[in-house]
Amino acid sequence: MSLGKVRASHRDHACEVQFFIMRELTERKRLEPCPYERIVLNTSSGYHYMKIQLIFQGSQLHLNAAQFKQVIILALKELHGEIGAALLLDVLTFEEQTLTAIIRICSKGLVKLWNALTLLGNYQNQSCAFRVTQTSPFLLALAGNSRELVLD
Numbered sequence: 001m002s003l004g005k006v007r008a009s010h011r012d013h014a015c016e017v018q019f020f021i022m023r024e025l026t027e028r029k030r031l032e033p034c035p036y037e038r039i040v041l042n043t044s045s046g047y048h049y050m051k052i053q054l055i056f057q058g059s060q061l062h063l064n065a066a067q068f069k070q071v072i073i074l075a076l077k078e079l080h081g082e083i084g085a086a087l088l089l090d091v092l093t094f095e096e097q098t099l100t101a102i103i104r105i106c107s108k109g110l111v112k113l114w115n116a117l118t119l120l121g122n123y124q125n126q127s128c129a130f131r132v133t134q135t136s137p138f139l140l141a142l143a144g145n146s147r148e149l150v151l152d
Contacts, residue, residue: 052100054071
């Protein structure tokens, strides 16, 4: 038997085996119900919303909304350079007492922003950290937190 015939025979056998496996998998899929259902939600908004808090170790710095946004941009710039600092970012609400804000970021930049916030370690020679408390593609979802729910 020549080498070409052996290869052709091997290829035909491999195709038969692959067909058999696919048929078996198809039959099993029809017989066995799936234990869970995967639901994928594709948002059309293009934005994600994050509720974040800036925590300083030791003394508390007093920042306004513009300075708070500058800290976020600084974190993006340190990790991702000028391109990262150019991400579209809006501070929607800001509480000066707790240094808590709700920000809006384009969905494509969510992971970059989250990484930058996580890796920021100091600001103006003071140790600090961002805490991401909530994130959602829907602003309304940040209105309440089930973990802070108080039942009467």
